[in-house]
Amino acid sequence: MLKICDVCGKEFNAIRSQKRCSKDCSHKQHLDYDKNFQQTHKEWYRTYKKDWIKRTHYSLRKKLKEIKLSYCSALGNKCFNHVQNFNCSLEVSEYNLSMFDFHHLEPPSTPSNKRRGLENPDSKNFDISKVILLCSNCHRLEHYQSK
Numbered sequence: 670m671l672k673i674c675d676v677c678g679k680e681f682n683a684i685r686s687q688k689r690c691s692k693d694c695s696h697k698q699h700l701d702y703d704k705n706f707q708q709t710h711k712e713w714y715r716t717y718k719k720d721w722i723k724r725t726h727y728s729l730r731k732k733l734k735e736i737k738l739s740y741c742s743a744l745g746n747k748c749f750n751h752v753q754n755f756n757c758s759l760e761v762s763e764y765n766l767s768m769f770d771f772h773h774l775e776p777p778s779t780p781s782n783k784r785r786g787l788e789n790p791d792s793k794n795f796d797i798s799k800v801i802l803l804c805s806n807c808h809r810l811e812h813y814q815s816k
Contacts, residue, residue, distance in 0.1 A: 737766055744771075744802040759804045770808040771800045 672683040674690040676697055681690035689695045707714050741761040748769070750757040761769055803811060 748804040749801045750807045
């Protein structure tokens with residue numbers, strides 16, 4: 670049974686209720702539909718996308734914050750500064766958590782899974798005994814002096 674493709678207009682031998690001549694035409698129609706939907710519902714799509722990003726990023730940030738807090742408490746909740754002529758006694762709290770970094774005592778031998786500076790807690794490569802807690806200033810000093 671000869672039919673005309675809805676997408677490209679070519680004639681083709683149809684099987685049952687087939688409306689498109691190939692998978693490429695079918696895929697193209699779906700892409701066109703998505704594009705048209707986004708254009709006709711632009712404002713709704715924008716607000717939906719913003720809300721979705723807020724929801725997912727909020728839950729991700731919350732999870733990463735909890736992981737970092739647990740690592741910090743395991744490392745003593747204090748800047749472990751051993752740089753000479755500089756006394757830092759900054760303590761970790763929920764409000765200044767972003768000021769702290771994890772300094773690796775040994776550079777990793779293989780690249781590890783990282784996301785925004787935090788290693789994956791499920792990763793088998795992460796070893797808390799090879800890391801010290803430093804505030805960002807002390808961490809910079811540590812790297813500056815090691816060069």
